[in-house]
Amino acid sequence: xxxxxxxxxxxxxxxxxxxxxxxxxxxxxxxxxxxxxxxxxxxxxxxxxxxxxxxxxxxxxxxxxxxxxxxxxxxxxxxxxxxxxxxxxxxxxxxxxxxxxxxxxxxxxxxxxxxxxxxxxxxxxxxxxxxxxxxxxxxxxxxxxxxxxxxxxxxxxxxxxxxxxxxxxxxxxxxxxxxxxxxxxxxxxx
Numbered sequence: 790x791x792x793x794x795x796x797x798x799x800x801x802x803x804x805x806x807x808x809x810x811x812x813x814x815x816x817x818x819x820x821x822x823x824x825x826x827x828x829x830x831x832x833x834x835x836x837x838x839x840x841x842x843x844x845x846x847x848x849x850x851x852x853x854x855x856x857x858x859x860x861x862x863x864x865x866x867x868x869x870x871x872x873x874x875x876x877x878x879x880x881x882x883x884x885x886x887x888x889x890x891x892x893x894x895x896x897x898x899x900x901x902x903x904x905x906x907x908x909x910x911x912x913x914x915x916x917x918x919x920x921x922x923x924x925x926x927x928x929x930x931x932x933x934x935x936x937x938x939x940x941x942x943x944x945x946x947x948x949x950x951x952x953x954x955x956x957x958x959x960x961x962x963x964x965x966x967x968x969x970x971x972x973x974x975x976x977x978x979x
Contacts, residue, residue, distance in 0.1 A: 790944075790948070791947070791948040791951040792948070793948075794941075794944045794945050794947070794948035795855070795945065795952060795954070798915065798941055798944070798945040799854075799915060799918075800834075800914055800915060800918040801835075801838040801841075801854070802834070803918050803919065803922045804830065804833045804834030804837070804838075804896070804918070805830040805833075805834040806830075807892065807922045807925060807926060808825075808826040808827075808829035808833060808834075808889055809823055809826035809827055809830055810826065810926065810929070810930075811826060811888050811925060811926075812824070812826025812827075812829070812886065812888075812889050813826060814888070814929045814930060815886045815888040815889070815929065822886060822889070825880070825885045825889045826889055828876070828879070828880065828883075828885070829876060829880060829885070829889050829890075829892060831876065832873055832875060832877075832893075833872070833873050833876060833893060833896050836872040836876075837868065837869035837872050837873070840868040840869070840872070841854050841856065841865050842854060844864065849861075850864070850865065855914075855915075855954065857954060859910075859911040862904070862907045863904065863907070863908070866900060866903065866904035866907070869900055870897065870900055870901065870904075873896055873897055873900065874897065877890060877893045877894065877897070880893060887979070888929065888979065891974075891975060891978050891979045892925055894974060895925060895971050895974045898971075898974045899917055899918065899921050899966065899967050899971065902966050903917050903963070906962075906966070911955065911959055912959055912962055912966065913946070913949050913954075913955045913959045913962070913964070914963065915945055915948075915949050915954075915955075915960075916942070916945065916949065916955075916960045916961070916963030916964040916967065917963040917964065917966050917967035918967060919938075919941060919942045919945045919946075919964070920963070920964040920965070920966075920968040921968070921970065922938070922971075923935070923938035923939070923942055923968070924967070924971035924975065925971055925975065926938055928975055928979065942964060946961075946964060
């Protein structure tokens with residue numbers, strides 16, 4: 790169960806699913822929003838994940854696609870930021886819905902924060918991203934979304950501790966970072 794939660798609710802998966810869900814919610818027709826969300830997902834989730842796979846294959850990082858070694862996280866985080874920023878520029882130029890672009894800006898804030906903290910301490914990126922997505926989905930879909938997102942956050946946090954990837958403090962700090970930054974950035978820009 791722990792491995793399933795870690796994989797099913799990994800940053801790469803949520804970075805694909807959530808922008809599509811947000812796009813579908815805010816665009817008319819919803820299918821157009823799915824397209825905008827898919828474009829965002831390409832730059833926020835798919836390309837950063839592929840970069841990690843290439844870095845693993847090249848031996849630049851060790852372990853697995855979750856980049857368990859804190860000292861090896863800087864390069865994948867930097868590449869993710871480049872991808873996300875390129876995607877944001879493209880979304881802005883093409884006229885994407887504001888909520889889809891705001892999701893990308895929230896993601897930049899969270900990735901930067903996780904990257905900075907990870908220079909000294911292994912903050913849980915999983916917890917940060919799940920909490921970020923919980924806030925974004927709450928804003929887009931309302932309070933009923935908490936019936937899904939809170940258990941997902943708790944399950945994912947538990948899984949990271951159970952698998953020995955993080956301490957409880959690293960998970961709580963990651964979740965707090967994601968939730969606070971998502972709330973603040975969205976309230977300023979959304």
